[in-house]
Amino acid sequence: MIHLRPKHVLCLVGFNREWYDEKSSSFIESIRTTIDQQTIVKLIVGPDDFCRHCVHRSGDGCGRKVGIGKTLKDRFAKAKHPKSQSDLDQDNTVLTYLGAEPLTPYRFAYIIQTLYRSVQNKSQLESVCGQCQFRDTCTFYTALH
Numbered sequence: 001m002i003h004l005r006p007k008h009v010l011c012l013v014g015f016n017r018e019w020y021d022e023k024s025s026s027f028i029e030s031i032r033t034t035i036d037q038q039t040i041v042k043l044i045v046g047p048d049d050f051c052r053h054c055v056h057r058s059g060d061g062c063g064r065k066v067g068i069g070k071t072l073k074d075r076f077a078k079a080k081h082p083k084s085q086s087d088l089d090q091d092n093t094v095l096t097y098l099g100a101e102p103l104t105p106y107r108f109a110y111i112i113q114t115l116y117r118s119v120q121n122k123s124q125l126e127s128v129c130g131q132c133q134f135r136d137t138c139t140f141y142t143a144l145h
């Protein structure tokens with residue numbers, strides 16, 4: 001089983017080794033190679049398996065200014081203030097495209113098939129990928145029309 005933020009489903013598909021240092025890249029590659037169509041995915045809020053060895057990880061949160069929130073506690077607290085919830089908004093956007101519910105087990109094949117059926121244009125992901133520093137080297141994003 002793998003736990004992923006909804007947005008990170010996209011990032012995992014489009015991952016490029018140039019984004020992170022060797023240790024983080026190797027870890028993410030190891031996730032990619034262990035996932036197959038039958039792998040169970042649970043979509044979560046907060047640091048996920050993608051974040052586990054990220055150089056920006058800080059405790060149970062993200063050390064980046066534009067990240068997943070300083071701590072998990074902050075993240076849930078921010079949920080009460082939707083205007084400051086860019087990360088939650090991004091996750092909610094992807095959840096809507098997936099028609100999925102958090103913490104519900106799905107096969108990876110279902111998630112990916114639904115994703116490609118629902119999302120075909122970059123404009124659909126403007127709020128998710130529009131400001132991403134990796135979008136020009138992300139194979140998921142660049143493959144969209």
Ligand code: SF4
Pocket residue numbers: 007010011012014128129132133134135136138140141
């Ligand atoms: S462009 Fe950025 S946010 Fe969008 S899927 Fe790729 S890595 Fe993730």
